[in-house]
């Protein structure tokens with residue numbers, strides 16, 4: 001581990017000015033991913049800007065939109081009364097992540113920005129286009145059991161490891177970002193990127209920008225919902241495949257459907273075609289199976305992860321079945 005400077009501020013403007021002046025600086029929030037990456041030599045920031053004292057810890061409902069500050073911990077968010085009542089899908093997604101101890105310090109902004117768990121990315125002796133552009137991809141033709149089946153490229157087949165982000169993608173959240181030029185807002189589903197030819201870029205946050213908050217518009221998806229995460233152990237393990245499913249059922253028909261997957265792509269993978277198919281139909285097993293079939297249309301395995309081609313549709317069907325069966 002290299003030496004680095006450590007500065008702390010409680011003012012957003014100062015945080016932006018500090019990062020803007022120094023291309024080798026990084027924000028640190030809970031530190032649960034950043035410090036691991038530094039210890040392994042994957043990244044080597046020369047300055048850490050501690051943002052834990054910025055006023056970004058609010059969870060409040062304003063004009064029917066839930067505002068969640070970027071520094072809210074994953075456990076505080078999962079335990080919040082508004083989240084439990086109005087956005088319980090997000091609660092389940094959060095509870096599926098990491099361990100209780102990690103969730104106590106992991107923040108919303110940090111969770112969105114966490115790097116992939118691809119083993120080649122963490123092993124600095126191995127080729128990895130994400131860590132070192134142009135060095136090759138160890139996972140293609142190598143160990144790729146955890147890797148993507150959707151939206152892959154010849155440069156990278158890594159997945160985004162977050163659970164929380166799958167819930168937020170399904171809930172049509174938006175991200176509010178601050179930079180030198182002021183604030184901007186983007187749809188959550190557009191925050192993370194596909195790897196394409198630039199796998200070193202995980203998302204569309206520009207250098208020098210800070211995530212301020214996430215906003216979720218009110219919905220009627222708090223009755224029939226489920227987050228189903230399939231993993232090697234029942235806790236403290238990343239998703240092989242996960243599915244966030246929420247249905248609004250009116251008079252026996254699906255008025256609104258939301259579906260997103262984790263563990264299958266470089267970004268939370270929203271299943272729009274399946275949602276459109278389900279709308280206006282009864283939530284029968286046959287319709288759930290057809291929605292899962294539609295979702296798998298462009299899936300591609302890379303050898304060791306071929307099992308996901310079966311696991312993914314089965315997980316979609318099971319998540320929908322549990323969601324529709326809730327009273």
Ligand SMILES: Cc1cc2nc3c(=O)[nH]c(=O)nc-3n(C[C@H](O)[C@H](O)[C@H](O)COP(=O)(O)OP(=O)(O)OC[C@H]3O[C@@H](n4cnc5c(N)ncnc54)[C@H](O)[C@@H]3O)c2cc1C
Nearest residue numbers: 029030031032033034097098107109110111113162163211
């Ligand atoms: C053993 C283990 C198991 C885990 N299992 C899971 C799991 O099952 N599911 C899951 O979802 N996650 C899991 N995680 C990941 C964990 O959730 C993340 O490490 C955590 O959410 C990161 O948040 P943090 O606040 O600690 O971020 P940090 O480590 O402090 O920062 C991560 C990155 O985010 C940037 N950053 C932080 N805040 C902001 C901001 N406001 N604006 C801009 N940039 C910012 C930092 O500069 C850094 O690049 C696991 C982690 C570990 C160590």
Ligand code: SF4
Nearest residue numbers: 118120128137156157
């Ligand atoms: S899948 Fe992506 S992160 Fe993993 S080795 Fe290939 S380029 Fe690196």
